[in-house]
Amino acid sequence: MTVREAAVVADVSVRKVHQMIDEGLLPDEVVVKGSRERRLDPSACMIIRFNATAGLRLSKPMRTKVAKKMRKIDPMLVEAYRMVLDEITIDMSRAAEENRRRLGEMEAAKAMVVSDPDVRGGLPVLMGTRLGVYEVAGLIEAGSMDEALAAYPSLTPELARAAVLFAKAHPRTGRPRKAGGTPANDAHLVATRVFSADELEGGAAGNAT
Incomplete structure (x- = not known):
């Protein structure tokens, strides 16, 4: 899927998705290689959502660790997005339910749009x-x-x-390009210990409750 499609599904801005890719917050495996433009595997949507919500309270190393685990989860298995890593419970199950619905809507919308040179000059x-x-x-x-x-x-x-x-x-050329907004507070992060100094590196928050 395109970066913009992923941004719409994850409900964040396109600029933010590109920033996550540039900063290495998305695993290499979800970034499709060999294309003129960046393309993403659908599994990237939940990782993007995580980085825009609960991930903001974690250090980059921990965010990378969570992202790698999320990459292996079937997007249809909502409950699998509630995980425990290093005594930190990350619950993205509610966001995963929304993500599953939005992914389905995106695929359905693309299937309902056709472009034929013999119909209105190929306009969608x-x-x-x-x-x-x-x-x-x-x-x-x-x-x-x-x-x-x-x-x-x-x-x-x-x-x-x-x-x-x-x-x-897929906005028309020349139109303002804006997808998504501020993600809803649909992620829950629970810590059962104080973050280490390494985890706080990079501006992560102190203790999470």
């Missing part, structure tokens, strides 16, 4: 219609879902939601 349209993705998304953004459904009889709520999500993950 919603499957089974001639409705432009960006037209529908723009109308919903400027007005409401109900207005879009009333304006386009062939539009369904499912297609409308797909248009909005696809447009966010």
Whole structure:
């Protein structure tokens, strides 16, 4: 998936995802090699979410350790995201549930958008219609879902939601590029001991409760 798609799923900014990659906070295994643009394995989404929430309270070495463990978890196994490392309990299960839902929505949205040179010159349209993705998304953004459904009889709520999500993950050239915002407080971090000096290196917080 693209960096922007991962940012939308993880609900963080694209800039922040690139920063995490540059700082080595994402395991090499989740960064797809051999492409002109950066691409990520879907498993990166939860690691990104972790780094934007609970990971902020940990040192870089500990964040790297958690990320490597998360890389091996099946994104569908929500409870597996509650783990204990070095006496620190990290509970990302609630975020994992949300991540699973958003990953599914992203894949569904991409499947509902098609591009055919014989249909409106190859512009992205919603499957089974001639409705432009960006037209529908723009109308919903400027007005409401109900207005879009009333304006386009062939539009369904499912297609409308797909248009909005696809447009966010694949904005038109020249439009402001912004994905996600400040992640919700959906991560819980519990420590049963004081962090060592090494763990505090790099500006990590002191004790976590």
